[in-house]
Amino acid sequence: MKSIILFGHGARDQEWAQPLIRLQAVVCKRLPDTDVRLAFLEFMAPTLDLAIDSAVQAGADHVAVVPVFLAQGGHVKRDVPNIVEAARLRHPKVVFTLRPALGELDRVIEALAEGVILG
Amino acid sequence: MKSIILFGHGARDQEWAQPLIRLQAVVCKRLPDTDVRLAFLEFMAPTLDLAIDSAVQAGADHVAVVPVFLAQGGHVKRDVPNIVEAARLRHPKVVFTLRPALGELDRVIEALAEGVILG
Numbered sequence: 001m002k003s004i005i006l007f008g009h010g011a012r013d014q015e016w017a018q019p020l021i022r023l024q025a026v027v028c029k030r031l032p033d034t035d036v037r038l039a040f041l042e043f044m045a046p047t048l049d050l051a052i053d054s055a056v057q058a059g060a061d062h063v064a065v066v067p068v069f070l071a072q073g074g075h076v077k078r079d080v081p082n083i084v085e086a087a088r089l090r091h092p093k094v095v096f097t098l099r100p101a102l103g104e105l106d107r108v109i110e111a112l113a114e115g116v117i118l119g
Numbered sequence: 120m121k122s123i124i125l126f127g128h129g130a131r132d133q134e135w136a137q138p139l140i141r142l143q144a145v146v147c148k149r150l151p152d153t154d155v156r157l158a159f160l161e162f163m164a165p166t167l168d169l170a171i172d173s174a175v176q177a178g179a180d181h182v183a184v185v186p187v188f189l190a191q192g193g194h195v196k197r198d199v200p201n202i203v204e205a206a207r208l209r210h211p212k213v214v215f216t217l218r219p220a221l222g223e224l225d226r227v228i229e230a231l232a233e234g235v236i237l238g
Contacts, residue, residue, distance in 0.1 A: 004235060011192035019190045019222045026232040066235050070189060070222075071138045073130035102234045103138045103189075111230030113145040115221045116123060116185050 003035040003060035005051050007080065008068045010040030017044060020068060035060060041075055048080070052087045052096075062095045063087070070103035122154040122179035124170050126199065127187045129159030136163060139187060154179060160194055167199070171206045171215075181214045182206070189222035 004027065008020045020038055028036045035058060039051035046054065048065065055063050065084055067076045084098045102108050123146065127139045139157055147155045154177060158170035165173065167184065174182050184203055186195045203217045221227050 006235065008189070011190070013192045013196070016190045016192040019220075019228060022228050023231050023235070026228060027235050030232065030236055068189065068231065070127070070187065071130070071135045073132045073135040077132070099238065101138075102231050105230075105234045105238075107237075108227070108230045108234050109138060109141050109145060111224075111227045112142050112187065112221050113149065115224045115227050116125065116142070116146050117149055118226075119218065119224075 001035055001059045002033075002062045002064070003037065003055035003058070004031070004064045004066060005037050005039050005048065005055065006066050006068050007039045007041070007048050007051075008044075009075070010042045010044035012043050014044075023068065041079070048083045049087060052083075053090070056091050056094055060094065062097070064097040064099060066099045067101045069101040072101045072104060076101050120154055120178045121152075121181045121183070122156065122174035122177070123150070123183045123185060124156050124158050124167065124174065125185055125187050126158045126160070126167050126170075127163075128194070129161045129163035131162050133163075142187065160198070167202045168206060171202075172209070175210050175213055179213065181216070183216040183218060185218045186220045188220040191220045191223060195220050 024036050024038055037051050039046055039048040052063055069076050084096050088096050125143055143155050143157055156170050158165055158167040171182055188195050203215050207215050
């Protein structure tokens with residue numbers, strides 16, 4: 001089983017997670033055979049390492065971590081690779097993939113621009 | 120003149136601003152008659168109130184503030200309306216529009232989902 005973990009920053013305000021929950025729902029619908037989970041850097045649960053462990057426990061042999069960040073700052077560049085590296089050591093039989101921040105993708109920049117222009 | 124201010128969180132890492140700079144370039148190209156500026160909540164310059172004042176000084180009579188955030192947390196829900204309200208008092212002849220966070224838009228959620236699925 002493949003697992004995709006959508007990893008966001010998190011916030012004190014619970015409403016903050018709504019777009020991530022919507023994103024999870026859209027991805028789940030398009031990839032019905034993939035386990036799609038959320039994880040957060042702070043303020044919200046679960047953490048990324050807990051989400052990885054749960055995915056592996058549920059049978060994932062491939063875990064893709066997708067940072068749902070607009071840009072790569074210190075969190076995405078330093079913290080996330082360390083968390084994924086530690087998970088590799090805990091789960092040596094599982095293949096881990098760490099993807100770039102979604103906001104870096106051309107298709108996302110284009111959609112943001114359309115959002116600015118068209119609302 | 121209309122001005123659009125793309126307002127992001129900001130980060131210590133200067134590289135963080137790259138996607139916003141790319142976004143600004145795409146919007147500028149599509150709206151050549153609009154003044155398109157960046158502003159930041161913290162760590163980067165200019166602040167939102169400084170960017171608004173500069174836009175007005177440059178001749179803007181309509182300023183649209185677009186929060187380039189994935190989700191509406193405390194910053195977008197509380198801080199930004201207060202900053203825009205203060206700007207309205209400073210510039211009573213200018214029309215201000217405060218837009219929702221870009222990450223809340225369906226087209227952006229769809230593009231993020233495509234990014235998760237296709238990379």
